[in-house]
Amino acid sequence: MASNGQLAVVTGASTGIGLELARCCAEDGFDLLIAADEPEIERAAASLRAGGANVETVQADLATSEGVERLYAATRGRPVAALLANAGRGLGHAFLDQNLSDIRRVIDTNVTGTVELIHRIGNDMRKRNAGRILITGSVAGFTPGSFQAVYNATKSFLNSFSFALREELRDTEITVTCLMPGATETEFFRRADMMDTKVGTEKKDAAADVARQGFDAMMAGESDVVTGMKNKLQTTLANVTPAEMLAKQHRGMAEPGTAKQH
Template sequence: MSAAEISRPLALVTGASTGIGRELARLCAAEGMDLLIAADEPAVEEAATELRRSGVRVDAVETDLSTTEGVDALLARLDGRPVDCLFANAGRALGKGFLDQEFDAARHVLDTNLTGTLYLIHRVGGDMRRRGEGRILITGSIAGFVPGAFMAVYNGTKAFLNSFAFALRNELKDTGVTVSCLMPGATDTEVFARGDMLDTPMGQAPKDDPADVARVGFEALMQGKGDAVSGWKNKVASALANVTPAAVLAEQNRKLAEPGHG
């Protein structure tokens, strides 16, 4: 590794093969950061090829981010190099009623969104705290403010991540490490197809551009802001969710996420 490469900051981005994660990686490359990107599909190599055209070093790892072993495989690729910016973005969604889902599929959402994500943050965040510097962006969601009928597991994981991000931010104040939480609304990514949600009103409705969402999160991370809600409609929705009864929110989500509309 050259002296120039060592002097460049390093960003680690999970879920970087498509969607918000890929856009976050593009923003990092445009800022001159080297990249370690990861996803659980071969498309992460295609993303790496594109990102290398920016002139930065890009390492790609195809690994199962729902397991501690998969996260360990990712971290091994650091080879001792410190992470300056961590984008904990990998996530899975799952539609249909909870009792109609295969439990293994529901558990995969839990393990990807929570277990793997928290393990990664624990490992990288611990190193950042020891060094006294670092930035972490956790991709939560405005879905975390809503009891998600027909998206119950997914929304529950995002409620956890939203809460966790702000708790960790408080724990790390005055350490030199900042934690930001990106809370997008429905975004035009592959998450709806992968979550078997294309036959829902939400799956068929217009969605936010992942490039716009990523920029909001990236700017929040760079500025050390605590939260980043992308788009004025999502800001209004998140504010209303705080004053709307949970039963009403659940019924509203049912109308958006109940399958059989395609």
């Protein structure tokens, strides 16, 4: 594939939605700088290079300022045409049963690191008055997440942050798009220790389909995209359903022991 000479930075790109977003960028001719906090990022890079993409990797923990700085430094001052801020971490079980260090890691990955990275690269975009930002939020951000309380709260933050940032940049040539998928077939639920839950074991959306919808929305400069008709309906209902009822419904999906029996 021919390079268009532009650089896309994709975080959380070792597997799942992030890897598929990177694949979309490569197919569109972007050079890639992909990041994750695990060695599998090299395997992801190899699969992308096999398709003809120009790919550089950074193994960095974006829950830390040091990790964000390592990724930012890896751009070597090259203009970032598209930032796809996808890195995220989940955590299942009841809040008071969770380890506080695990809770902080979810917040630092999903919120603090994402905000820090967008602040660094976003300021560079503003100086050039050009760029695209895609933030992976979630339909989870519409619902109080019983037995996934911290994760859903972080996604609520990202959804809100994305729309606010977009409005602040309305009179510029920088676009901000929020990708809001539902449950997707990735490593997320296994890593979040949620394979004994209904949501962890039921059929999910394909990561490639979710990524394609997010990428296309970003390239079109759209404000947001909720992937899948079921998820669109869910978010519509969430806007008119009392929070207490939403929290009760979420319990039925995410409480340990709710997994479907096969």
